[in-house]
Amino acid sequence: MFLAWHEMRRSKLRFGLLTGAVGLLVFLILFQQALLGGLITQFIGAVRNQSADVLVFNDQARKNIEGSIILPEQAAAVAAVEGVAVASPLGESTFTVQADGSETDAVVFGYVLGGPGAPTTLSAGRLPTADGEAVASEKDEADGFGIGDTVTVLGPGGTLDLTVVGVARDLNYSVSPTMFTSFDTFAAAKRVRNGLAEGTAVLPSVLAVQVADGADAEAVVERIAAAVGGVEPLTRQQAVDGSPGVSSVRTSFGVILGLFYLVVPLVTGLFFLIVTFQKASALTLLRAIGARARTLVVALLVQVVLVMALGSLVAFGLYAGALQGVKNLGVRVEVMPVVVTSLVVLALALVTSLVAVRRVLRIDPLDATTGAGVHL
């Protein structure tokens, strides 16, 4: 610590610049991760934060709930599969609605009240207990989707009022205001939108399955796939990950984040390699007067850890500040991603610093006498 600390104290500008650079790069990683998380939540939060263990899609829908429809015989066959406790309809569609006096698009999910498919992140109010009630996405509370507000579905078949009785976090779908209501209310809304006669049957988009106590969701998925034709069962997480929008966004961000994860440790490793070259004569002197190689390596690694830790603190400050400005994107300051990212970046920086460590280990103390000329 003595050597590491005194060197950093005496080279504040040099180490300060590196810490700043690390801080900015880690901030970019954190910010993009938050942005990615926010985007995915807005795309698919409603699927992630509902209670069904398994969702059964039509196999031609390609995991897209918008393009899926489940026939009654498929529903009956799924309900009969071993490990399925409840299989109830879950509908999803986009509607033109009037909220807070203006027209907008909103996504409505319809589930059987009390069954699987209910929102799990209720933050205020309650779940619907009767037809005509809905839980809305918390993010859109101020736009006419707050508790007590009435949202009116518009269509050639007339209008249908939904009363918001609760709001839930991270409940958006397709970056739109989203509501969860009873399946019958959902069916009524579809009839209004499509101008269908009352009593016209509305098929569910997917089946919301609750697995039996002790049953494994993935095993149930396999059983449904084997037993029922024309369907694609997915666990909740598989449905989130497999959503077409989510996977393409993840891929794009993954490439960018991967580059950043590469650049941070490379910058750090290169810096410490240059510094090690610059102070090679001092290190040689220290080895000559009896410093163990391990002592010098520890001093180097302590510096790497300190720089990365301070850089991560800088990054956290920037991250917390920047997220205040983009709250509408559904992002939140979370400590755990910062800790995980900092640890990953630190581990990578320690790996790239091994080049500098190797240089330290190769120092020959005899070189301290070079000035006197041990030449033959």
Place this chain on the structure above:
Amino acid sequence: MTVLDMRDVRKVYRSGDAEVVALDHATLAVDHGEIVALLGPSGSGKTTLLSIAGGLLAPTEGSVVVDGEDITGHDARRLTAFRREHVGFVFQSVNLVPFLTAEENLLVVDELGGGKGGRAARERARALLDELGLAARGSNMPSQLSGGERQRVAIGRALFNNPGLVLFDEPTSALDTQLGEQVMELIRREMKARDTAAVIVTHDTRMTHYADRVVRIVDGRLTADPVPA
């Protein structure tokens, strides 16, 4: 009592089929408090001898005993510990750690030995700097010191652990004559005051009168009788 006892030491470098003898059957003994000047032209093997005596280089043949410890067969790890505990070095060019103050350049010896730079170590560093006429320079960085002052700090560092033997490699070569004389006077005074043995490698005959004995080396061979009377 003998502090440095080198017997029949050879150092041979091999380059392909060729052999270059840097030190040829060198025998040298230095007693406590004795100052030996090792005089020879460039390339004569004097720094090789100094490096072997200080555990920086292993001999090809012969034996080396310092302060009662036979270091002949020591591996690199044991030689490192030996250098830390038994020998002081003052080199020609690179002598101080540039990011440590004068006082910290002394304290680093305590740190390397597992000390924590506590009050006792700090007091000893300050006392040494005071003795070397550098009381007011303890907080100065090496870049703020003159060449002579830097060598004096290096002498302080070499003496910090009370070694039995201090090895000086051309300590005055970067100094003008007047400064060189001052440094040599200081070396003599400090070695005698502590009864510490010293070997001073030099090619400057103007400085040899500060030594108790002069040993000449040419082509790796010691030419004067190296054993003190």
